[in-house]
Amino acid sequence: MKKDRKVIPQPVIGRLTKYLAYAEQATESGREWVSSKELAESLGLTRSTVRQDITHLDLSGMSGHGYETEALRKSLIRTLGLRKGCEVVIVGAGNLGRALARHKEFSRKGFRISAIVDSNAKLEGKKVGSLFIKGMDALPRLVQKNKVSIGIIAVPPSSAQEAADRLVQAGVRGLLNLACTHVATPSGVAVVESRTVANMRELCCAISMRS
Amino acid sequence: MKKDRKVIPQPVIGRLTKYLAYAEQATESGREWVSSKELAESLGLTRSTVRQDITHLDLSGMSGHGYETEALRKSLIRTLGLRKGCEVVIVGAGNLGRALARHKEFSRKGFRISAIVDSNAKLEGKKVGSLFIKGMDALPRLVQKNKVSIGIIAVPPSSAQEAADRLVQAGVRGLLNLACTHVATPSGVAVVESRTVANMRELCCAISMRS
DNA sequence: TAGATTGTTAATCGATTAACAATC
DNA sequence: TAGATTGTTAATCGATTAACAATC
Numbered sequence: 504m505k506k507d508r509k510v511i512p513q514p515v516i517g518r519l520t521k522y523l524a525y526a527e528q529a530t531e532s533g534r535e536w537v538s539s540k541e542l543a544e545s546l547g548l549t550r551s552t553v554r555q556d557i558t559h560l561d562l563s564g565m566s567g568h569g570y571e572t573e574a575l576r577k578s579l580i581r582t583l584g585l586r587k588g589c590e591v592v593i594v595g596a597g598n599l600g601r602a603l604a605r606h607k608e609f610s611r612k613g614f615r616i617s618a619i620v621d622s623n624a625k626l627e628g629k630k631v632g633s634l635f636i637k638g639m640d641a642l643p644r645l646v647q648k649n650k651v652s653i654g655i656i657a658v659p660p661s662s663a664q665e666a667a668d669r670l671v672q673a674g675v676r677g678l679l680n681l682a683c684t685h686v687a688t689p690s691g692v693a694v695v696e697s698r699t700v701a702n703m704r705e706l707c708c709a710i711s712m713r714s
Numbered sequence: 715m716k717k718d719r720k721v722i723p724q725p726v727i728g729r730l731t732k733y734l735a736y737a738e739q740a741t742e743s744g745r746e747w748v749s750s751k752e753l754a755e756s757l758g759l760t761r762s763t764v765r766q767d768i769t770h771l772d773l774s775g776m777s778g779h780g781y782e783t784e785a786l787r788k789s790l791i792r793t794l795g796l797r798k799g800c801e802v803v804i805v806g807a808g809n810l811g812r813a814l815a816r817h818k819e820f821s822r823k824g825f826r827i828s829a830i831v832d833s834n835a836k837l838e839g840k841k842v843g844s845l846f847i848k849g850m851d852a853l854p855r856l857v858q859k860n861k862v863s864i865g866i867i868a869v870p871p872s873s874a875q876e877a878a879d880r881l882v883q884a885g886v887r888g889l890l891n892l893a894c895t896h897v898a899t900p901s902g903v904a905v906v907e908s909r910t911v912a913n914m915r916e917l918c919c920a921i922s923m924r925s
Numbered sequence: 926t927a928g929a930t931t932g933t934t935a936a937t938c939g940a941t942t943a944a945c946a947a948t949c
Numbered sequence: 950t951a952g953a954t955t956g957t958t959a960a961t962c963g964a965t966t967a968a969c970a971a972t973c
Contacts (some may be wrong), residue, residue, distance in 0.1 A: 514940070518917060521913040524894060538954065546896055551942050554956070567953045583915055584922025591914075602813035604936040608894055610873070612911050629770075654916055656720060659722055660819070676924075677917035679910070683735060683819055691772075693920035695913045699890075700823050701731040702906045703802075706864055706888035708727060709904035711795025713887075725964070749930065762966050765932065777972040778929045 510584075511559050518556050521546050526576035538569030588613040588653040592675070594666045596621035596629070596636045599681060600657035605632040617649040622662070639669060646673040653677045658687055660684040667694075722770050722793075729767050730790055732757050737787040749780030800826040801862040804887070807847045809838075810892060811868035816843040828860040831842045833873070851878060853884035857884040864888045871895040878905075 510518070522542060528534045528539055537554040546553075557564070562578040564570045580586055589662035591614050593600050603609070604619045607700040621627070629636045637645065644649065654670035656663055656678060670678060680686050683700040733753060740748050750764040757764075768775070773789040775781045779847045791797055802825050814820070815830045832838070840847045840889060843903070848856065853887050854863065865881035866887060867874055874893035888904040891897050894911040 512921065512940075516916055517912075520909075521896065522894065523915070524912065528895065534787040540954075545898075546874060546964050549942060550954090552940090554954090557940075558956075566955045585915060585918055587912070589918050598813035602809035605809045608911055609914070612894075612915070613949075614911075614914055627931090636955065652921055653914065654730050665751045676921045677758070679913055679917060682824075684739065685732065685735065687756075691924070693924075695906075695916055696915050697730075697910060699908060700819055700825075701735065702890055702908060703726075703800070703820070703825055703864065704731050704734070704796060704823070705727055705875040706798055706890060706904055706906050707800050710863055710887045711722070713904075723964075751930075760966060761930090762968090763964090765930090769932075775931050777931045779973075780930065830951075 506512060506637075515556050515559060516583070517547065518546075518552070519559070522553075522556070523576065523579040523583065525574055526579060529572045530576055534572050536565075536569045539564075539570050541569070573608055587614060590615050590617045590649050591652060591653045591655060592617060592642070592645060592649075592651045592670070593619040593655045593657055595619070595627050595641075595657035596623075596631060597657065597659075599659060601631045603655060603657060603681075604634060614653075617645060617651055618645045621644070621672060622658075642669055643673040646670075646679075648676055653679065656680045656682055656686070658682055717745060721887070722902045726767050726770060727794070729757075729759065729763070730794060733767070733887055734762075734787065734790040734794065737783055737790060740783045741787055743885070745783050747780045748775075748783050748786060750775075752780070770800055794826060799826060800864055801826050801828045802864045803828060803853070803856060803860075803862050803865045803881070804830040804851075804868055805840060805850075805881060806868035807834075807837050807869075808868065811866075812842045814866060814868060814892075815845060826863075829856045831856070833869075849919070853880055853882040857881075858884055862886055864890065867891045869893055 507687065519603050519627060524541060525545060539550045542553045543550045560578040560582050562574060593604055594617060596619050600619060604616050608614060619634050620642055622639045624638065624697055626636045627638050652673040652675060656666045660682045663680060663684045664686050667678055667686040668687055671688055671692050679695050679697060681697045688694050700703055719875050723885060736753060736756060741757050750761045753764045754761045771789040772795050773785060785827060787888045803898050804827060806817055807830050815827050818825060828843055829848055830845050831853055833850045835849065837847045842876055853872040865886040867877045871893045874895045875897050876893060878889055878899055882899055889899065890906050890908060900906050
């Protein structure tokens, strides 16, 4: 009899991923307990917020001790739907796309880069890490065959929308858009904009406001 | 007599950067007017929110027409404190660091990568784009000389905190952390966590909730 | 003028925080 | 037991939305 888990609000989800990163580190360093106090102080939140967030998990803490690190980690993985890894395809084999294809952190966190494609025919067949660059036409077949669910857009802003369209058409269910343009998608497809340039701008803004 | 500009709430700042990206594109394609309706629909917001946000700018729209694209763009640049570009240093000359050093979009948006450094002595002197990789020890001098205000952390999670410490010590005023670990900084230094892995996880989560 | 859109106020909605009894 | 921390409820705070007169 499953607890009927309601939809978790976006801001909460954002913080849950932070708790997960923290729990993973704590697990690695062999810490057995983590408290809401510790999480709050390390991540710049209040204890109330942390405890309120943890309400959304299927997890019980222990009064006086906090949460078992490993149980917290597992519960977060379950709740966030991260149990069974995830196949990814990268569109764009420029600097950024190639760097991501070889980025260790992805596989360490359960994401498998199953292909990298580019519209530039000259790049076709070249090797990136252990992958060979494929043409855009291969996209639908690659997505089907490898059960790819996420597409990463690593092309210049001017071709971002086209990349998105082709990925959606090929059947991916989520997009990570690294181009600093907004892309439009049908409502069934989740999009996260990476916003590196936007982040830099926000930094600039924060800096200039303080001086 | 300047309008006493109050602090702008973070969620608003986040959206202002989106309007800016939109206004830049609209400017490039020669569009003269942009309305709150158009912004809202393109970016998935309500018109009310857009108009409320624009309240924070020193800008007047025109009833029946909207906002002059160019005036909107300029006002956003002013308000976000982006008028005079920004010097940046990258720590970490791995795949990601090197890719960013050559990333066109940065310079196009007013960020100048003035140096790239790495703790691995073997990389010292190698060329990345038009830059030569320097050692970590060069950091303080580079930051002073080039008036660097932002440091990008592109090292493995395990050395992220150290990179942050050295950047702060060298005198940068903001950090963009691309490692998927939280880094702690003194309160005078702004930090934005890039969260690429976290974003991927949020995508996974969104996907798994829909199925 | 008619149509469209701004600027602004007030109402709603949701998220964060405070507080505390219950528990280990 | 005493100290610490959870889980939960209620209060506060802030952000989003709705609505509409004013304006081009």
